[in-house]
Amino acid sequence: MKNVRSGVQSLKILFLGVLLLSLSSFAAATELTMFYPVAVGGALTKLVDRLVQDFEAENPDISVKAIYSGNYSDTMTKAMTALKGGKPPHLSVILSTEIFTLIDNDAILPFDDLVTTAKEKKWLDSFYPALMENSRTGNKTWSIPFQRSTIVMYYNKDAFRKAGLDPEAPPATWDELIAMGSKLVTKNSAGKVTQWGLEIPSTGYPYWMFGALSRQNGEVLMNDGGTETYFDHPGVIQALDFWKDLGTKHGIMPKGTIEWGTLRTDFLEQKTAIMWHSTGNLTAVKKNASFDFGVAMLPAKKERGTPTGGGNFYIFKQTTAEERAAALKFVEWMTQPERTAQWSIGTGYLGTRADAYKTKELEAYVKDFPPAAVARDQLKYATAELSVHENGRVYKTLNDAIQSALTGAKTPEKALKDAQKQAERILKRYR
Amino acid sequence: MKPTFQLRYWNQINGWLLVLPAVFMISLFTHYPIVSNLFHSLFSMGTATRPEIFIGLENYKYLLDDDIFWKVLKNNFIYSLCTVPFSIGIALCMALLINRNIRGRSLVRMSFFTPTVLPMIAVANIWLFFYTPEYGLFDQIFGFFGGDSHNWLGNPDSALYCLIVMVIWKESGFFMVFYLAALQQLSPELKEAGLVEGSGSWYYFRRVTFPLLMPTTLFVTVNAVVNSFKLVDHLVIMTKGGPDNATSLLLYYIYENAFSFWDTSYAATLTVVLVLILAAITIFQFAVVEKRIHYQ
Known part of the structure; x- marks a missing residue:
């Protein structure tokens, strides 16, 4: 008797256990790991954490571990190292231009293979076309725009007034830029420059700034397939000549290279009246500027122009079907008009889609603070950011060429011709 | 006869067993990577869609043509030749200074040692602002005396030396500690004997203190040289590494190749060169320099 009872009891316990186990597996969240970069500093990590929390509250079956992973190149390094170690993140925000490198390493999935419903397919087409240029190759969409920017011109209106310039008419052409820049340079009694007219950063991402100058001179730096570069085109060489002349001939910019990391401080400390920088700095500049400042589109030589920039969402291939679905859900959620608006207000990055600017929050924000719309308005002149196979190596080639020209080690023509030769050697095997 | 043999035999086994863990660890983390590096340097760069293939000495041929490689190598030698003697010299001076009974000795000791405790990344961030044109610390000091503003890190002629100054500042305190420890080991009788014999303090330093510190100097030099390639x-x-590779060093170039370009095979080739250089320097230091050192 005793034996039977204990047998029944253990059966009951077993049954309960199985029940609990199956219940818990129902409740077990799909866990996603995401890497994300911060390129401009500021309180972006808090904003990302808040968005992730909101998402988790709405989707209790998915938990997202968002890991801050340094700047863009650090994030790429981290994701690739994790991939080679066999444990890549499920999704990551990485520079949109890493598309070819990620495809060559068989790391990512095209979104076309993930979307199923008609609504989702429509979602793929809901972004500004200029922002999708770096997302698509071979008729597939490999990434979704998120933390996107263009280069804009920040200028100190007080300095414009002091120099007798109209603060509402920032330079619109290269000639005006030189003319106004020379007026904005101030010197002390000893002849020492106390405020420069203009600073364009030449460390960190010089190829990006150079993409803008080339575009303004009517040139692009590469083909769509990412297999050819045009560094030695005459128009491109002219663009680098111009950049160099700003410092050496016109004297409106410091000679040598200008540090990306300290440029914003230069502007806020009024050491330069104009800076070219990512629109991702906007909110930080707005919070910290002790003077009246304005934001304008970059000036034109032949036409206006800027590359787009910044990071996109990628979903990695080494994932299960559930993880992919969850990751897709997260990316969709993060890029809804309201979220995009919230992100844009919090950072200064672009609203990646037209309907984001129709949301109540962003509409009111732009009305109150018109500079927030400059980057968007500039999108119609925007072109793709330099993106080729073996991106890291080609970037280095071009960055070195730009720096060697700006520091006077080589002439712009020689520097760019050398860079083109090296890029040819690297890209030949991808044609 | 037989038992002696057995004892010796067992002693041998015993000895080998004792060093086995160390041998295992060193082979796993030092020897195996070196061999594997050598092996990988004979292959082309591979990606998932283009697997690597055997290319023999192709990477080494490219290395000889690679201008950036020669530039970083030259930079690295300048960097070593400046940082090693200066940081050791300063370390020795600081150690001699605070080995005496001076007022506020612990405060001075602490301030000499502080740079060493700070993480390199923090130090670099602080010095980045020191070197910032216009409002950076150095430009403010120069400006106060009527000097012009300098683009310290943006000028290829000055950038490397700016980094060298910073590294000397950071490293000296660390080497000072070794010298200080060695100085405190010196027996006071020598000093007394010197006084009785009437030797001047410079003479005493040159003929007694410095030779007795040589083992420490060797140790510190080996470390400093290795650090100058490692840091x-x-x-x-x-x-x-900019502007235009003016400040790039061999290890940083290896890192770029491995983790920005994902060209691990070329990075392996560069690593082989680094290992050869370090091995040559270390062998020279131990084989030639050590013979001239007097151990107490």
Whole structure:
């Protein structure tokens, strides 16, 4: 008797256990790991954490571990190292231009293979076309725009007034830029420059700034397939000549290279009246500027122009079907008009889609603070950011060429011709 | 006869067993990677869609043509030749200074040692602002005396030396500690004997203190040389090797190849060169220099 009872009891316990186990597996969240970069500093990590929390509250079956992973190149390094170690993140925000490198390493999935419903397919087409240029190759969409920017011109209106310039008419052409820049340079009694007219950063991402100058001179730096570069085109060489002349001939910019990391401080400390920088700095500049400042589109030589920039969402291939679905859900959620608006207000990055600017929050924000719309308005002149196979190596080639020209080690023509030769050697095997 | 043999035999086994863990660890983390590096340097760069293939000495041929490689190698030698003697010299001076009974000795000791305790990344961030044109610390000091503003890190002629100054500042305190320890080991009788014999303090330093510190100097030199090839953290923050590779060092170039370009085979080739250089220097130091050292 005793034996039977204990047998029944253990059966009951077993049954309960199985029940609990199956219940818990129902409740077990799909866990996603995401890497994300911060390129401009500021309180972006808090904003990302808040968005992730909101998402988790709405989707209790998915938990997202968002890991801050340094700047863009650090994030790429981290994701690739994790991939080679066999444990890549499920999704990551990485520079949109890493598309070819990620495809060559068989790391990512095209979104076309993930979307199923008609609504989702429509979602793929809901972004500004200029922002999708770096997302698509071979008729597939490999990434979704998120933390996107263009280069804009920040200028100190007080300095414009002091120099007798109209603060509402920032330079619109290269000639005006030189003319106004020379007026904005101030010197002390000893002849020492106390405020420069203009600073364009030449460390960190010089190829990006150079993409803008080339575009303004009517040139692009590469083909769509990412297999050819045009560094030695005459128009491109002219663009680098111009950049160099700003410092050496016109004297409106410091000679040598200008540090990306300290440029914003230069502007806020009024050491330069104009800076070219990512629109991702906007909110930080707005919070910290002790003077009246304005934001304008970059000036034109032949036409206006800027590359787009910044990071996109990628979903990695080494994932299960559930993880992919969850990751897709997260990316969709993060890029809804309201979220995009919230992100844009919090950072200064672009609203990646037209309907984001129709949301109540962003509409009111732009009305109150018109500079927030400059980057968007500039999108119609925007072109793709330099993106080729073996991106890291080609970037280095071009960055070195730009720096060697700006520091006077080589002439712009020689520097760019050398860079083109090296890029040819690297890209030949991808044609 | 027989038992003696057995004892010796067992002693041998015993000895080998004792060193086995160390041998295992060293082979796993030092010897195996070196051999594997050599092996990988004979292959082409591979990606998932284009697997690597055997290319023999192709990478080494490219290395000889690679201008950037020669530039970083030259930079690295300048960097070593400046940082090693200066940081050791300063370390020795600081150690001699604070080995005496001076007022506020612990405060001075602490301030000499502080740079060593700070993480390199933090130091690099601080010095980045020191070197900032116009409002950076150095430009403010120069400006106060009527000097012009300098683009310290943006000028290829000055950038490397700016980094060298920073590294000397950072490293000296660390080497000072070794010298200080060695100085405190010196027996006071020598000093007394010197006084009785009427030797001047410079003479005493030159003929007694410095020779007795030689074992420490050798140790510190080996460390300083290795560090000058190993320490590249500050480049990531301050210059990224720029402008135009003016500040790039061998290890940083290896890192770039391996983790920005994902060309691990060329990175392996460069690593082979680095290993050869370090091995040559170390062998020279131990084989030639050590013979001239007097151990107490």
